[in-house]
Amino acid sequence: MGRNQVELLVLYHDIQSMLLDAKQEEDCMGFTMEGEEKLKEAMQEVERKIETRYLRTFERLKTRYSHPIVPVQDGTCLGCFSRLPTSYNERGRNEQEVFTCENCGRLLYWVA
Amino acid sequence: MTSTELASYLKETQFIADLKSDTKNAVIEELLQPLVDAHLVKSKHLVLMTLKQRETLGSTGIGSHVAIPHCRTLSVSEIHIVAGLSRNGIDFDGIDGKKVQLFFLILAPPQEETNRYLPILGKICELAREKKLREQMIKAQDLNEFIRIIQKGK
Numbered sequence: 036m037g038r039n040q041v042e043l044l045v046l047y048h049d050i051q052s053m054l055l056d057a058k059q060e061e062d063c064m065g066f067t068m069e070g071e072e073k074l075k076e077a078m079q080e081v082e083r084k085i086e087t088r089y090l091r092t093f094e095r096l097k098t099r100y101s102h103p104i105v106p107v108q109d110g111t112c113l114g115c116f117s118r119l120p121t122s123y124n125e126r127g128r129n130e131q132e133v134f135t136c137e138n139c140g141r142l143l144y145w146v147a
Numbered sequence: 148m149t150s151t152e153l154a155s156y157l158k159e160t161q162f163i164a165d166l167k168s169d170t171k172n173a174v175i176e177e178l179l180q181p182l183v184d185a186h187l188v189k190s191k192h193l194v195l196m197t198l199k200q201r202e203t204l205g206s207t208g209i210g211s212h213v214a215i216p217h218c219r220t221l222s223v224s225e226i227h228i229v230a231g232l233s234r235n236g237i238d239f240d241g242i243d244g245k246k247v248q249l250f251f252l253i254l255a256p257p258q259e260e261t262n263r264y265l266p267i268l269g270k271i272c273e274l275a276r277e278k279k280l281r282e283q284m285i286k287a288q289d290l291n292e293f294i295r296i297i298q299k300g301k
Contacts, residue, residue, distance in 0.1 A: 042190065042193055045190075045193060045220075045221045045222070046193060046196060046197065046200075048221065048257065049197045049200075049218065049219060049220050049221060049257065050197070050200055052219040052257045053197070053200065053201055053204060053218060053219065054204075056219065056265065057204060059265060060265075060268070061205075063265075063269060064268060064269050064272045065209065065272065066205055066207065066209065067205040067206065067242055068204055068205045069205055070203045070204045070205050071204060071205075073203050073204075074200060074203045074204045077200055077203060102257055102258050104221065105221075105258060106221055106224060106256065106258070108224060113258065114258075144189075144221050145189070146189045146221065146222065146223070146224050
């Protein structure tokens with residue numbers, strides 16, 4: 036469950052980023068965006084699969100931060116750059132649980 | 148973004164001179180593979196899913212035998228470009244329906260602070276629309292030649 040939820044949150048976030056870039060890509064670079072509605076439907080499909088508690092956290096964080104979910108690199112939250120407890124790292128890397136940063140509250144995703 | 152700056156993102160291991168795939172999904176995966184092999188991508192299937200969602204938004208086949216599959220994804224920690232050439236061309240649902248021979252895969256992290264992602268994307272679009280450069284890029288035999296051609300752009 037943990038792994039799926041982390042991945043769903045990442046996908047949900049990445050689709051939102053994509054939609055934000057869409058206008059600039061269309062206006063400045065000439066990409067066609069005829070599938071915006073279809074992509075929004077796909078995003079809603081992902082949204083439905085995210086557990087309510089995580090979705091609430093995501094939406095609450097979005098009111099404060101442009102990126103509610105951020106990468107973790109070398110044990111550091113790349114949202115606020117604070118060190119995370121060592122105990123987080125092993126469990127977080129395995130994506131067994133959904134973690135939030137103790138300092139800024141952002142959702143965490145351990146990158147390569 | 149200058150052509151020289153763009154060229155600095157191209158690496159030997161991230162240039163495929165002869166793509167083997169013959170379908171849209173397969174070529175996206177083939178372009179992604181060098182980044183997966185180099186452990187530059189956290190989750191291959193998640194990136195594939197995101198790239199496919201981007202194609203749902205609108206094909207990244209910009210016409211004239213060029214496609215630029217791209218997305219922001221939390222699965223990478225910096226911008227990566229993979230360039231690839233298909234000698235026979237691949238159906239990619241491009242806006243003009245022509246088979247695609249020149250590919251640029253671009254991945255960028257969402258929180259990318261240097262704001263290079265959209266300028267890179269714009270620069271590639273600009274170069275690819277120059278007929279002469281495009282035709283030379285499609286015929287390039289190796290990365291050095293490919294970079295020399297790119298650097299001829301503005």
